[in-house]
Amino acid sequence: MIPVRHCLKLVPLCSQIRHGSRMFPQLKRGSFNRITDEDVNRFTGIVGETGIKTEELDHYNTDWLNTVSGFTELVISPKSVEEVAAVLRHCNERRLAVVPQGGNTGLVGGSNPVFDEIVLSLERLNNISHIDPYAGIVECEAGVILQNLSDKVGEHGYTVPLDLGARGSCFIGGNLATHAGGLRVVRYGQLRGSVLGMRVVLPDGQILDGRSNMRKDNTGYDIKQLFIGSEGTLGVITDVSLLLPQSPVSVNMALLGCDSFDDVIKCYRLSRQCLGEIVSACEFMDSLCMTSVNDILGLASPLENSHKFYYLVETSGMNMDHDMEKLETCIEKVFESGCATDGVMAASKDQARHMMSLRENIAPALKAVGFNYKYDVSLPIQHMYSLVEQVKHVLRDVPGSKVGAYGHVAEGDVHFNPITPQFDPLALSLIEPFVYEEVSRLKGSISAEHGMGLKKANYLRYSKDPSMIAMMRSLKDVFDPNGIMNPYKLLPWND
């Protein structure tokens, strides 16, 4: 077994770092003040010496993909909500720009500085305050690593309604700030549906206290929802309460080989019909993804033959016999209908883990193939792969170009990575804005789960009506009138 994505932070596979400001040469630094010694002294007075870093900041300056980097000279790591408030209050008074940072595992350059913004790291706010074993609710601080949270609530028979490859590094606060998607949306719904309460610090240092453990609470506007997915541009999430599903008693998995994406869709539909409430993941990958994972990372496919597409379905339920019977019936129907020509069910937890690791290691495997132009779009299911075919077509004359695609079938969320041997501006100009125009034409989303960050901010108009963008700006002005919170991110800066 090869470690999954969460370890890759330590060993970047690709070193094509481009400074945010170089990636977008037309992007100018905002009219923020520069940090003085007096500011550093002030911050040290708030968080103490151990909460201040001014050296060896590469890890904070550069994104996980090693594609965007800023040049902050100051990282502040508060230990309490009051310290976060005091830090932000000073930043706001002094017009110092701030990037809130969780595990820094984002894929759109949203969590690292572009210029010299101060990094406000949540890494020391990592307390799991309380687990209610009866109600299935966890209260914790924003800097808790997802895997740690998952392990801890697992001891009480619960699971976190969110799972993704970066689980070993990402913070729950960052998951909320970016509204992370991942593997379990088909089962537990979008993350925002599981958030019961939240405490947030506003840029002026006000603490917005929306902590609550109530499963139903219709007392006024649900303001926390605005912060979920706001990517640190409105304030800093410091505490959260989450509703937890019970840990499943049985988890089963099957991997099927298909000849076409239409067959993947047929497999998906049969699995929804047969498996109903126990479906917990519906993933696909194309042949380039599978061969890259096999050849580059040495993770063997459990299927004997190669296929154009692979469909992976997971079930999680409370009764092993019932779940196995449902999955077996499903596989039978799949083969009867001819929409898969090959398939295997995991016979043990290890085999299931191995199958899922094939899916989870696609991103690092493709990165080793060449320079990846990353897209994460949602589309009506029938168009998920036709867009990939179109991109292959527009790149047909670019030497050495390839496209690998995979994703979450149930949500129409396709991750596709056009790849060239090196970064190629011509290839990029063929892909963009073509991809965004097509997604817009199909009424899809140009960012299904990764968010806008720096990289996609200027493309917001392809997924949002001008009326919505104007309202987003109005709301940004309400929460952050001085614009110090994560500038250049989420909202377009080129107009």
Next chain:
Amino acid sequence: MIPVRHCLKLVPLCSQIRHGSRMFPQLKRGSFNRITDEDVNRFTGIVGETGIKTEELDHYNTDWLNTVSGFTELVISPKSVEEVAAVLRHCNERRLAVVPQGGNTGLVGGSNPVFDEIVLSLERLNNISHIDPYAGIVECEAGVILQNLSDKVGEHGYTVPLDLGARGSCFIGGNLATHAGGLRVVRYGQLRGSVLGMRVVLPDGQILDGRSNMRKDNTGYDIKQLFIGSEGTLGVITDVSLLLPQSPVSVNMALLGCDSFDDVIKCYRLSRQCLGEIVSACEFMDSLCMTSVNDILGLASPLENSHKFYYLVETSGMNMDHDMEKLETCIEKVFESGCATDGVMAASKDQARHMMSLRENIAPALKAVGFNYKYDVSLPIQHMYSLVEQVKHVLRDVPGSKVGAYGHVAEGDVHFNPITPQFDPLALSLIEPFVYEEVSRLKGSISAEHGMGLKKANYLRYSKDPSMIAMMRSLKDVFDPNGIMNPYKLLPWND
């Protein structure tokens, strides 16, 4: 069988109407203009004669409970989003106050006028625009009646992830504006999690177009979430896209008799353990509720004996054999543990419907017992009934007083109705603010699912921190600077 709540609109059981302004004598009409003939002409020009009503307006002026009434002289029913926009633009320019109104089935006086506000009825915006049978998504207008929506998507094998007693009258737009709860939250989560897109008209006539059918879409702030639960105070929801769960193949139900609320909790926990993913309702009622439904409405209990409490559990799944086996195992464990002393499983759809009708007819049955002071609070599950006991205690010397309680166990949502023979100001002074203070002390919600409306607006501080209330006011000012949208509702007006 007796018709359930949705029919009661036509036959009010109680006629203690109190004008909103009489209920709160200190509430003064806002400085809005009064409607002139010129205004009516202008509105007629926008929506046509058939969209204007100036007579026989009781139904629009009075709430479903017949406890709050205003005295509007004008009801406008637009047929399109453009007409809604033109109407609101004129109201905003002329400073005319507006109440958006759906099915007018709310329980907190939120959907009817308090003084002479114009009623903007969504009743003619009732088109089900599109059902995507593959993706399981419905697009419709706000004025579609929940039951009609449910029937229509049922033809395609889907169900609406929301169900409540008022299904035959309430509109889906009102369900969203009030973030209706109901019976299925334990299974499908809160309604806001199923909303994919929404179009809203702002008070100034701007159309905020957030229509989308994407299951994942992380492109900026999720502004629609602010309108969900805003009770018409920020704008008017005109269109919505909802994600639909598959219709279950098998629905089963059991009713258990318990000697104490602790036993109800034990039954609930066992049912979650044994039934896991197929649980679709976990309801309780106390003896007063059961006897009222039996005696007043003639709906017989299927249990031979009377009990202090009743626990009703419903399952919805894709495999009848599996589901029955799970439910039977559950009931066995319940009896083994001794937490229920009696119980019955529904052997047919009719029996299941009858069991559920016992639960759904509690509200009308209790109303016939006397004057109901209605509360809908959420609490940690272990405190759900102890608060009811406390209220019984404080009312012990009030002649003829009773308290009936029922609700949704999984969400800690208890509906309890103190009852006196007639409205009794002394009783009310014993109950309030006592109930709100207790709920606040227990960190519960003073409105689990009914919302704030007119009746609870001034109690917001018991569930929301001052920082949250201040931010709500700021947001209200952004969306509705002239304050014309549903004044006196949701936000406190007494400070």
